[in-house]
Amino acid sequence: MKPSFAALTALLISSIPLPGATTVKKSDFGKMPDGTPVALYTLTSSTGLEARIITYGGILVSLKTPDRKGVAADVVLGHDDLAGYLGDKGTYFGALIGRYANRIGHAAFTLNGAAYKLPKNDGDNSLHGGTMGFDKRVWTAKEVPGGLELTLLSKDGEEGYPGNLKAVVTYSLNGNNLQIHYTATTDKATVVNLTNHSYWNLKGDGDILGNLLTINSDRYTPVDAGLIPTGELKPVAGTPFDFRKPTAVGARIAQDDAQLKLGHGYDHNWVLNRTGKGLELAARVEDTASGRVMEVYTDQPGVQFYTGNFLNGTVKGKGGKLAAIHSALCLETQHYPDTPNKKSFPTAELKPGEKYDTTTEFRFSVK
Numbered sequence: 001m002k003p004s005f006a007a008l009t010a011l012l013i014s015s016i017p018l019p020g021a022t023t024v025k026k027s028d029f030g031k032m033p034d035g036t037p038v039a040l041y042t043l044t045s046s047t048g049l050e051a052r053i054i055t056y057g058g059i060l061v062s063l064k065t066p067d068r069k070g071v072a073a074d075v076v077l078g079h080d081d082l083a084g085y086l087g088d089k090g091t092y093f094g095a096l097i098g099r100y101a102n103r104i105g106h107a108a109f110t111l112n113g114a115a116y117k118l119p120k121n122d123g124d125n126s127l128h129g130g131t132m133g134f135d136k137r138v139w140t141a142k143e144v145p146g147g148l149e150l151t152l153l154s155k156d157g158e159e160g161y162p163g164n165l166k167a168v169v170t171y172s173l174n175g176n177n178l179q180i181h182y183t184a185t186t187d188k189a190t191v192v193n194l195t196n197h198s199y200w201n202l203k204g205d206g207d208i209l210g211n212l213l214t215i216n217s218d219r220y221t222p223v224d225a226g227l228i229p230t231g232e233l234k235p236v237a238g239t240p241f242d243f244r245k246p247t248a249v250g251a252r253i254a255q256d257d258a259q260l261k262l263g264h265g266y267d268h269n270w271v272l273n274r275t276g277k278g279l280e281l282a283a284r285v286e287d288t289a290s291g292r293v294m295e296v297y298t299d300q301p302g303v304q305f306y307t308g309n310f311l312n313g314t315v316k317g318k319g320g321k322l323a324a325i326h327s328a329l330c331l332e333t334q335h336y337p338d339t340p341n342k343k344s345f346p347t348a349e350l351k352p353g354e355k356y357d358t359t360t361e362f363r364f365s366v367k
């Protein structure tokens with residue numbers, strides 16, 4: 001029987017990629033020590049932006065985007081295989097971070113009169129959700145239009161945090177734009193601060209000291225020796241923290257500045273200039289050599305700018321290459337560090353019946 005004209009037309013239409021359509025492919029990325037399989041999802045946008053994400057830690061393992069000549073490079077640090085990620089002691093390469101990204105001072109906080117104790121995994125403090133944070137869990141994946149939805153249940157009391165928390169994070173591509181949409185709900189009042197910990201190197205290699213950085217911020221949160229904010233919102237004007245105009249990352253990094261010394265370089269939270277509630281420009285990075293540009297848009301109040309100061313050439317990255325200091329930079333959109341202990345900072349509390357709902361976009365282009 002001859003297929004009808006309508007059936008042929010339908011077949012033809014379904015095989016033409018829709019404008020803006022992103023394809024998603026699943027493959028195997030190995031097994032956890034207890035046998036749990038880990039999957040790798042490859043997202044490819046209509047313009048060729050390619051993101052690879054694994055269900056372990058919701059890690060963005062690679063992001064390929066072209067330079068001004070059209071040559072694609074992988075612009076994030078990572079490991080070659082699951083064994084590399086499982087053996088990693090503390091870089092958080094590309095991972096989803098929770099329940100509370102960044103530091104909580106003295107690994108403790110009180111919420112509505114109740115005291116909570118967290119694991120101390122960074123001196124006296126708790127960093128990136130504790131010893132078994134969201135970056136070390138296998139998430140449940142579901143393909144959705146344009147991307148990948150990852151779900152994680154964090155039990156009441158897990159890593160010291162109150163409330164059963166359901167976190168749903170969606171990675172999606174739209175043209176040259178990588179969007180990460182985070183939601184969470186709880187059955188008990190808790191604190192939530194989710195982010196992605198990608199290490200960006202827009203050149204794809206070498207160091208990031210020559211990258212031109214802009215941060216849309218007039219103030220930052222200075223820290224103590226444990227990198228816990230003092231509570232002050234300090235103007236960036238006249239300091240090496242002023243990135244209101246495009247400035248090379250390395251131009252002032254070695255200056256004799258007390259805050260740069262405490263951070264061993266930049267490892268601070270900037271208070272973003274915001275005018276409303278939606279997505280607004282947080283930061284822009286330009287690699288003049290390749291022409292690659294990345295703009296970070298978010299609805300969050302802060303961004304941690306970290307220059308990979310603790311990469312000391314001992315962690316084996318992709319291709320067995322050792323990750324050197326300043327070989328990448330992080331721009332982690334977030335609530336300010338130690339917010340649960342700082343009443344003056346915008347609250348990170350989530351109550352039952354409320355929805356934590358935030359979005360960050362990484363927009364790529366060339367110049």
Ligand code: BGC
Nearest residue numbers: 090091092267304306310332
């Ligand atoms: C922190 C750094 C830390 C890095 C890796 C960043 O978010 O600010 O101090 O070394 O994560 O853990």
